[in-house]
Amino acid sequence: MQSPPEAPIPPPPGAPAGGDGNGPPPYTGAAQYGPYPSFPQQQQASYPSYPAHGQPVAPYPYYGAPIPNESKAVTSLVFGVLSISCMGILAGIPAVVLGLLARRDIARSGGALGGKGMANAGIVLGAFTSVLTVGTILFMVVVPLVMGGMSVYSSPSISSATPPPAYSAPPYGSPAPSAGSENESSTTVTRGALRVIEPHRGSGSLERQLMDAFSQAKEKGRVVLVETAARASSASHEFDSSLSDRRMQRALSTVDIVRVDVDEFESELSSMRMYTEAVPYFYKIDAAARPTDAISADEWDANIPQNMAPVLESFVAGTLRKRRSPSPLGTTL
Structure with missing residues (x-):
């Protein structure tokens, strides 16, 4: 297969026609090439720049459904x-x-x-x-515990049974409602679960009444605590009013209290070597009504249950060793 004949190459501009005068005439069948036309330059498209490796990428704006709540x-x-x-x-x-x-x-x-x-x-x-x-x-x-007395005195020697119901004691010396008479020698009133025995001058000698109280208490497995009192003494009234407190009820749960009025039995108390110049004093006695130990209200500060209950409980139990004031027993009264 023959290739088509090549077209003659035109001579460069300025060359004489025919070269040395012997060649063929220059080709004039086509227009001479002129300068290339200029075309408008298109603007180069711009592309978004990307952050360097490791840099956070801002999320693209989202124009679809709202973001759901967790x-x-x-x-x-x-x-x-x-x-x-x-x-x-x-x-x-x-x-x-x-x-x-x-x-x-x-x-x-x-x-x-x-x-x-x-x-x-x-x-x-x-x-x-x-x-x-x-x-x-x-x-x-917390508030009821604080107001109700968190400092209730508790001793291992006292039973942890349910405390007796609250009792409002009448003032010392006032007539006791429904006060019974267990015998002709004394009148017994109650202060909560406690027995308070009040001797009377017309019921025999004080010594005889104390001996009867001792005998009755011993039969019930209890002890006698003699309290000297006076109707005009505020300390006597404070002690009597405190007997309804749970701490006093626990401390004296095995005690029968015999309250002796010093104005009514002053001479007999003195003959029995029980002090009458100050009240209240507290005595333990034997079967013959002789005092065996004594303390006064000087053993505590204010006449309030949390001060009195632990001292009286130790005194009754015979474990009160350290005392503020010496016992009046053995001295001239």
């Missing part, structure tokens, strides 16, 4: 509202827990989940209600 955030807000309206700490604690979990999952989602504000609201409402509920419970428990 389900636990919604539940936390619901529990928070319930806690502050009616359920208290029962809904407050779940509100706090679910709110914290929702915040964690929202942070991990990288913007795919919303509801952080609802989670924060649930946490705040739940925490506030829980703290308020706990504070209210503590207030209702």
Whole structure:
């Protein structure tokens, strides 16, 4: 197969026609080439720049459906509202827990989940209600304990049985309602669970009445504590009023108290070596009504149950060793 004949190459501009005059004439069948036309330059397209490796990439704006809320955030807000309206700490604690979990999952989602504000609201409402509920419970428990006497004296030698019901004792010297008479020698009244025996001058000698009280107490496994008192003495009234207190009831639970009026039995008390110049004094006696030990109200400060109960209990039990004042027994009264 033959190739087509090559076209003659035109001579360069300025060359004489025919070269040396012997060649063929120059080719004139086509127009001479002129300069190339200029075309408008297209503007180069610009492309977005990308951050360097490791740099955070800002999320592209999202123009579709709204970001869904994290389900636990919604539940936390619901529990928070319930806690502050009616359920208290029962809904407050779940509100706090679910709110914290929702915040964690929202942070991990990288913007795919919303509801952080609802989670924060649930946490705040739940925490506030829980703290308020706990504070209210503590207030209702602690305040009655403090006001009711947390310092109730308790001794291992006293039974831990249920304390007797509260009793409001009438002032010393006032007629006792439903006061019974166990014998002709004395009148017995009650102060809560305690027996208070009051001798009378018209019922025989004081010595005889004390011996009868000792005998009756011994039959019941109890002991006698003789108290000297005076109607005009505020200390005597304070001691009598304190007998209804639970601490005094416990401390004297095995005691029969014999209250002797110093104005009525002054001479007999002196002959029995019981002090009458100051009241109250407290004596332990034997079967013959002789005093075996004694203390006065100087062994404590104010005449209040928490001061008197432990001292009297130790005195009755015979374990009161350290004393502020010496016993008057053995001295000239």
